[in-house]
Amino acid sequence: MRGVTAGLHHPLLLLLLLLFLILLVSLPAQGREEVITSAKITWGRENTNKPHFADLGDTNVTAMVGQRARLPCTVLNLDKRDAATVKVSWIRQRDLHILTVDIFTYTSDERFKVFHPEDSNEWHLDISSVTFRDAGVYECQVSSSPKIHLPIHLHVQVQQARVQGPSEVFLQEGSTIKLTCIVNTREEDQGSLAWYRGNTELDYDSPRGGVSVEIEKTPTRTTSKLFLTRAAKADSGNYTCAPHDAQPATVHVHVVRGEESAAVQTASSVPARCDEQLLCWCVLLLLAHR
Structure with missing residues (x-):
């Protein structure tokens, strides 16, 4: 037994044992490669009279x-x-x-x-x-x-529309509403795309005026940009980008006046102040327990 143990420490024997293990492990991998190869396309032979x-x-x-x-x-x-x-x-x-x-x-x-x-x-x-x-x-x-x-x-x-930006947009009255919709698609499958406010399709030739759309198409996506100039309170509502044979996307637009805009900003800043007050109370409590 000692002779066998001593023999295993011989560099040549260790090298032979390592080569044997490598060969043993590589055999199943070669078998798998043959299976994969056999599953590939059988093209047939060119330059022959066979199909x-x-x-x-x-x-x-x-x-x-x-x-x-x-x-x-x-x-x-x-x-x-x-x-x-x-x-x-x-x-x-x-x-x-x-x-x-x-x-x-x-x-x-x-x-x-x-x-x-x-x-x-x-x-x-x-x-x-x-x-x-x-x-x-x-x-x-x-x-x-x-x-x-x-x-x-x-x-x-699946074709799916996505409107860039947040799901709710607040704009000053008189400014321009700009909405960008992106649809993943393929060049040969690019269909029509319509914009709606509520359940009504936008009419680019309406008496309101100032409504326009820019469309850009690539092999992988369609981009539609909606512009409404001189936004008024009546322009507020849900705007939906609805491509043909694709899931639509909706964004809610709020057109506000100056004082309403300040109120919105004040309301949105209240949670932050509450968080700051809560943090101060936590610090005071920790100091009191020391």
Whole structure:
């Protein structure tokens, strides 16, 4: 036993033991890599007479709730003579449900359709009025030999409006009301956006005048700026930014006169004075107990 213990302290034996442990730990990791690799896209072989997928570059699709999603699948070298035996199908991986085969839909959910113009290589899956539940992986399969499959990841987001600043705004009478609304969106899903005061949509051509909107659109968001010049007491109320197919956002605007503004500031400063008085009493109590 002493000989074995002494042998373990030999540098060469320690090095061999360390290498053996490293090899033992790395074997499962290599196995996992092989599993991950096997789950990747099976493109098929180019420069052959067999069907294969066109390179998409990105297999992630993002859609907004309520909008249409198009999942791409372009199959090259799909000979019409093989149409009787070679089929293009869409499978939902979550439940392995067959959604479509060729141009036919095999689900009772009528939101799923195949976009396949005649004599084209496109076999895209269209999902109208997307919901959160539609998020997940969908697989475009071609029943060639060998079978090829293309997984597409669908990400679903909700469009939501946000008015910058506090939920209540106090403005002096005669000043300009400036409200900025930001909506997360995608360039192809940018819809209309309206402003409301109460339940009435603002009319930019109303006799009141001085009402205008500036809109800026980028691939990721829409920004709408509302301006009302010469604010009057009648302009007070709830202002709502209401985009199409998105959750609205509301801010309450108070238009006040000079003396009312001073009263608002006085009322807002009362809690701070109370806190200061409470702090003073706590300090006096602590000093009295010493």
